[in-house]
Amino acid sequence: MTITIVAIVGARPQFIKAAVVSRALRRYRDISETLIHTGQHFDDNMSRVFFDELEIPAPTHNLGIAQQSHGAMTGRMLEATERILIEAAPDWVVVYGDTNSTLAGALAAIKLHIKVAHVEAGLRSFNRRMPEEINRVATDHVADLLFAPTEAAVANLAREGIAGDRVRLVGDVMYDSARFARARIDQALPRTLGLRPKGFILATIHRQENTDDPARLRAIVEGLSAIAETMPVVLPLHPRTRSALTAHGLEARASARLRVIEPVGYFAMLALEQAARLIATDSGGVQKEAFFAGTPCVTLRDETEWVELVAAGVNRVLPPTDATRVGAGLRAALADERAWPKIELYGGGRAGEAIARALAGER
Ligand code: UDP
Numbered sequence: 001m002t003i004t005i006v007a008i009v010g011a012r013p014q015f016i017k018a019a020v021v022s023r024a025l026r027r028y029r030d031i032s033e034t035l036i037h038t039g040q041h042f043d044d045n046m047s048r049v050f051f052d053e054l055e056i057p058a059p060t061h062n063l064g065i066a067q068q069s070h071g072a073m074t075g076r077m078l079e080a081t082e083r084i085l086i087e088a089a090p091d092w093v094v095v096y097g098d099t100n101s102t103l104a105g106a107l108a109a110i111k112l113h114i115k116v117a118h119v120e121a122g123l124r125s126f127n128r129r130m131p132e133e134i135n136r137v138a139t140d141h142v143a144d145l146l147f148a149p150t151e152a153a154v155a156n157l158a159r160e161g162i163a164g165d166r167v168r169l170v171g172d173v174m175y176d177s178a179r180f181a182r183a184r185i186d187q188a189l190p191r192t193l194g195l196r197p198k199g200f201i202l203a204t205i206h207r208q209e210n211t212d213d214p215a216r217l218r219a220i221v222e223g224l225s226a227i228a229e230t231m232p233v234v235l236p237l238h239p240r241t242r243s244a245l246t247a248h249g250l251e252a253r254a255s256a257r258l259r260v261i262e263p264v265g266y267f268a269m270l271a272l273e274q275a276a277r278l279i280a281t282d283s284g285g286v287q288k289e290a291f292f293a294g295t296p297c298v299t300l301r302d303e304t305e306w307v308e309l310v311a312a313g314v315n316r317v318l319p320p321t322d323a324t325r326v327g328a329g330l331r332a333a334l335a336d337e338r339a340w341p342k343i344e345l346y347g348g349g350r351a352g353e354a355i356a357r358a359l360a361g362e363r
Helices: 012-025 044-053 070-088 100-111 131-142 151-159 173-184 188-192 214-227 239-247 251-257 266-275 284-293 307-311 323-335 351-359
Strands: 003-009 031-037 092-096 115-119 145-148 167-169 201-204 233-236 259-261 278-281 297-299 315-317
Touching (some): 012 044, 012 173, 012 284, 012 351, 100 131, 115 131, 115 351, 145 151, 151 167, 167 351, 173 266, 173 284, 188 266, 214 251, 214 323, 233 266, 266 284, 278 284, 297 323, 307 315, 315 323
Parallel strands (some): 092 115, 145 167, 201 233, 201 278, 278 297, 297 315
């Protein structure tokens, strides 16, 4: 009997995570997987490039739901997904990470009594002002199968009463992905941009807490601009951040000192991460990729879910409350010469296989 799976994706990091699981599922002849793209990210360089590079099967549906308030977006996704799931009646719905697409997919499925699997379960920032935190907590509490990337995630779930066979510690699919991509990394971009290896800082900013708060956004732009006098700063700009810079009148200020570029493909991004001397980011995925690449990282947030990176001394949390603080924190990180720890934090690179095995009903 064939096991049918519908995966729900909508945002850049979800395409990357889904690619890993989809690749592992394709090895099972008795599993049939289809994808729904909610449309949350729709630009070619935020969506199509990942399907092409990572050979993700084309989605059967693209809901085209984007650029709305959280409630409107989640509600429309819920409604549209429900309609498709009634028709498809899969055995499993698989959701990834912590976006509105994750929550909408999980809610639509669970109300139809379709089993929900959550990949990257158990992460917590303990900051309920983050939309991602609400999405994760709610999704974890309705999921039937929770794939946790780390011990810390398993412990977070246990504290909320979610434990036992529902929870599987499988490692992080982003590590699988980085290993898969190793042979495909596209070194052309750092060279085209004229960047010296270990001679530049790579920055990414897109979290709502930074983009929607003009004081924080200004602190980040000015802090990065100050350090750019010492070392070039490359900023592949997320569309949300581009809109926010425009809205807050900071676009000219950002492009005066920073090398602002369009979002890049995954294989080019990994090359930038490897070649950078330091990474400054508010991205979850990029924090871990910095570690995989052996590049120190500064997290421009008040906290991080990836606490093991901070404990290992490869990541420091730097709340972007004012420009001086951001500049000083980046300078301190550049001056830090400590030896890189030889540790494995995210499993052995077989998370995708473990997830596929569990969905196939094997132990
Ligand atoms: N990424 C990319 N191009 C870019 C910026 C990021 O391919 O210009 C990749 C990055 O390598 C990582 C993922 O996007 O794999 C992280 O996604 P994002 O920062 O949007 O979301 P988060 O990880 O914070 O959920």
